[in-house]
Amino acid sequence: MKFWHGFSSHINPMFSSFLLYLSLPLDQHNHSSLAEFVFLGFASVGYVRGWLFVLLLLAYLFTICGNTLIFSVIRLDAALHIPMYHFVSVLSFLELWYTATTIPKMLANILSEKKTISFAGCLLQTYFFHSLGASECYLLTAMAYDRYLAICRPLQYPAIMTTTLCAKMTAACWICGFLCPISEVILVSQLPFCAYNEIQHIFCDFPPLLSLACKDTSTNILVDFATNAFIILITFLFIMFSYARIIGAVLKIKTASGRKKAFSTCASHLAVVLIFFGSIIFMYVRLKKSYSLALDRTLAVVYSVLTPMVNPIIYSLRNKELIKAIRRTILQKGDKAGLAHH
Template structure:
């Protein structure tokens, strides 16, 4: 593929002024269809997750730690998907994907920061379920409003300095003349692929950060659910077991989908990288999971369904 774009020659390397996101240009006949599809999905994500944020704030029956974290998670999904989807829609509409070097760095930063925050909030939600099921008598004492706010604040703040350092490392690399980014947004592995020279330290840093913010939280969540499931199976009542499983299954489904696809992309050795597979997995955790979130949490949770029904009824019929 010929590499063209605005670059400045500095010695043996090129100072990039912009990247060209290839996106889905390899299927030109589907550009209109993909624009319509992603637009519908984006509207659904905004509406579905916004409804969850609203009802967890206004409905008295949902003023519990579990729904406090769910509201945070749904708001985060809106932020997370808004980093990539509006830009993708604009590129599909214009049928070109030029993005400035600075804009690419900003998009990568916010995408990784919100992704890290999602890992942390999912971990906090698992901790909440662990305390509720394994220590039910101590639950009101442990999961007080103050602790929930502190946990949520820590989830939102922790990744900010981590990703500032990482993004500075990536975008200070020397880049080759080719500025074609074979992705639909500026993702770290795709950007590092365009760098010239030795990127070993950058790749090791990426693996280390992924292990810190994704793999370790995932293992903590799995450990929590081992204890949770063990406790549930010991419950004498079949109804109690079913109710306990129902409160955890939605969260466990989201955890499996998000962490599974994300860890594969960021921990996979460079030699085994497939651009097509990376794009597919990226679509999965950047777009499809935010779509699934309101569906999973609403359809599998009676409390949310009841609260949503009351809210819509009051909104439609004041």
């Protein structure tokens, strides 16, 4: 609690000032009087618009149901109240908010003829999307550290990875994640945007916004590169270093069953890491505004829609304990419903 209050006492004034800044009337910012942006990301879908809406809606519903189920089962089942599953439940909770920042607006844009978003709304969508993305980077790093301790230092693991440390690491992931994009958003908010307001993307993001500014954005691109390189590359390298140590420790296990069990506990996390980081590194760690519109949109679908959707599949299908916990929860709910009916 002292850890959380110490952080929040410094962060709350900064975060409140940031939100107040975004809520100011447009003429109080140092940019043009551009009031809204128009999304062109789905302009070329044509007659497949209905199918695209259905597929995206099904993906979103599956993401919500899958991550809600994992989060609820882990919180309700006492057998899963260990650090590894604590981080998995936090990741599922994060994915619910991560997808909520973009997919509902994407669904509305597919059906709507006027695919617009206000200037402040665009900045807020960009901010929360990157805040939650950065939080996920830090959280995946914390999960890699947890697996490293469990496999490479099993005797010290219970003493090191305590409930208090788990809470502190989780809080640090969220706090650092929400602090990271503030400077980028403020810099973008002060750019002058001319008459052209059409975003060649499926949601608000830094690269498409920078391409609309009618002044030199080299400073913004440099700040974005430095921020993204620090967040993404440092966390990715730390995760890869952790798994290199883990693989080395696993290969020293004499029995094949022991090696298989150790690898199975890490395979799901590593799969999520490779899918998520593979797309965002290619998208954000670059010193140019964009590669190509088609590539940017494809990558955006991977890290904003597909990754949150496959997380429940990866964690549930490859984890026997979680599958058993889901079955126990369903059976208990069924028994309670039967007793209530009688």
